[in-house]
Amino acid sequence: MDLYQQNILDYYRHPRCNQKITEANYSAEVSNPLCGDRIEIYLQTSGDKIKQAVWQGEGCVLSLAAADMLAEYLQNKSLTAIDTIDKDWIIKTLGVNPSPSRLKCALLPLEALKKSLANN
Amino acid sequence: MKYQLGKTLKEEFPIFIHHRDLVFLDNAASCQKPKVVLEAMDKLYRTSYANVHRGVYSISEAATNMYEESRVMVAKFINAKTEAEVIFTRNATEALNVAAFSVAELLQPGDEVLLTQLEHHASLVPWQMAAKKHQLKLNFIPVNSEGRLELENIDKIITPRTKVLAITAMSNVTGTVTELDVLIPKAKAAGAIVIIDAAQAVQHLPLDVQALGCDLLAFSGHKIFGPSGVGVLWGKLDLLQKLEPFEYGGNMISEVSYATASFAEPPAKFEAGTPPIAEVIGLGAAIKFVQEIGSEAILEYENDLTAYGLEQLKKVPGLRLIGPADQHLRGPVFAFVMEGVHPHDIASILDGGHCAMPLHKRFGIPATTRASFTIYNSEEDVGALVAGLNKARQLLVM
Numbered sequence A: 001m002d003l004y005q006q007n008i009l010d011y012y013r014h015p016r017c018n019q020k021i022t023e024a025n026y027s028a029e030v031s032n033p034l035c036g037d038r039i040e041i042y043l044q045t046s047g048d049k050i051k052q053a054v055w056q057g058e059g060c061v062l063s064l065a066a067a068d069m070l071a072e073y074l075q076n077k078s079l080t081a082i083d084t085i086d087k088d089w090i091i092k093t094l095g096v097n098p099s100p101s102r103l104k105c106a107l108l109p110l111e112a113l114k115k116s117l118a119n120n
Numbered sequence B: 001m002k003y004q005l006g007k008t009l010k011e012e013f014p015i016f017i018h019h020r021d022l023v024f025l026d027n028a029a030s031c032q033k034p035k036v037v038l039e040a041m042d043k044l045y046r047t048s049y050a051n052v053h054r055g056v057y058s059i060s061e062a063a064t065n066m067y068e069e070s071r072v073m074v075a076k077f078i079n080a081k082t083e084a085e086v087i088f089t090r091n092a093t094e095a096l097n098v099a100a101f102s103v104a105e106l107l108q109p110g111d112e113v114l115l116t117q118l119e120h121h122a123s124l125v126p127w128q129m130a131a132k133k134h135q136l137k138l139n140f141i142p143v144n145s146e147g148r149l150e151l152e153n154i155d156k157i158i159t160p161r162t163k164v165l166a167i168t169a170m171s172n173v174t175g176t177v178t179e180l181d182v183l184i185p186k187a188k189a190a191g192a193i194v195i196i197d198a199a200q201a202v203q204h205l206p207l208d209v210q211a212l213g214c215d216l217l218a219f220s221g222h223k224i225f226g227p228s229g230v231g232v233l234w235g236k237l238d239l240l241q242k243l244e245p246f247e248y249g250g251n252m253i254s255e256v257s258y259a260t261a262s263f264a265e266p267p268a269k270f271e272a273g274t275p276p277i278a279e280v281i282g283l284g285a286a287i288k289f290v291q292e293i294g295s296e297a298i299l300e301y302e303n304d305l306t307a308y309g310l311e312q313l314k315k316v317p318g319l320r321l322i323g324p325a326d327q328h329l330r331g332p333v334f335a336f337v338m339e340g341v342h343p344h345d346i347a348s349i350l351d352g353g354h355c356a357m358p359l360h361k362r363f364g365i366p367a368t369t370r371a372s373f374t375i376y377n378s379e380e381d382v383g384a385l386v387a388g389l390n391k392a393r394q395l396l397v398m
């Protein structure tokens, strides 16, 4: 399957949530030293509510598009919504099913997100 | 010539019949197998398979003959003085481990081992471990920004304290061909043992161990169109006689009691246990195939292909090639980065166009993409690569 679908390229070219915030109460960074991918996730919350979710980093189209889709989805969600996000959610949201080696890239942002909660 | 190089040669490789549009550009990792290799292994299993060096029964003798014929062919291929100098291992990595750990036993604490910054992990890491065990000092010949060895101060680097030079003949990343003709005589004059990692070179360059003047040389069968699971360690006979065995067990002993054992002469001394019988025989067929083409013909064809590849890749906007600019100083291995395009995306987009290529880590750049060519590749495959790269640019560079 062609991974480079229009919606994925759109998130890659025009990310909505690619920035850094200083008031984050949750944050984490994960990287894959083998391919040089690195994703940082920042959440600013108020009570249980995510007021802002953003990311920064570098990587391939899949990891960056997945980071942006994930952050966009999290705006105004409750923290517990994160529990429902898994591998299948990422695949469904991307709309493509990458090969195992590329799926690792797509799951990097989710790994960062889960780590940010554990870090807190 | 029996075989014509380039696209026509693909007819000899069943995988290209199965995948008609496959452009295989990962030959530095492993290359495809000609049908003569598959047939040789198949024939063994179907007609004469048995363990070697054991039975007096006829099929074991037949298998042993085929196995030993491969040894003779390898010996001729690299111009060894005698086939007793040819040891079959699992791969180049095992051969380099045997070389490092057995040679290290001859060294004293404080002795220096000289490597290069181009070494593959298989050449580097065994020496790191041997250095720890025997308190050796590791030195490195530096690499310049072009991926070539920096030889300006070589006479200060190779000294009488240098007891070993362990060096690759061709880099798996930059394709750099190292200056063995300069370095081996200097190392030998200093009294060092010279170990050559020929894992990449064996596919591309003529190898003559006597002309090189080295002491040990290693390569893998799977990078010279043979099967995986077999490698070669060649060593000068008198050195092999001095070295301790690396593994112990059957086939490598001459006499055993419950208390002690004495060891067989090389090569059996270094071939403990049942060897990869069919793989050795497949390697023999691969070497025959390469000899029928001729190492000089391969070199000439690949020099032209390398020059063409360099010229075409230079035209791709935003592409930075790693390694020497002159085709005579390198093999047809191209590592590169493309501004604004992650190597994962390059590999995936090219795979969509049936170009098979991996990522690679090197030179402080997190990841590079590597396209490596061999005798069945052609200018058409360079074209497929360039088209894929341009497609990646169009898709992803804003």
Ligand SMILES: Cc1ncc(COP(=O)(O)O)c(C=O)c1O
Binding pocket: B028, B029, B091, B092, B093, B094, B120, B122, B123, B168, B170, B171, B172, B197, B199, B200, B220
């Ligand atoms: C230069 C070099 N040395 C050693 C090796 C190790 O070969 P193998 O993995 O077959 O043992 C390779 C393979 O990638 C290589 O390119």
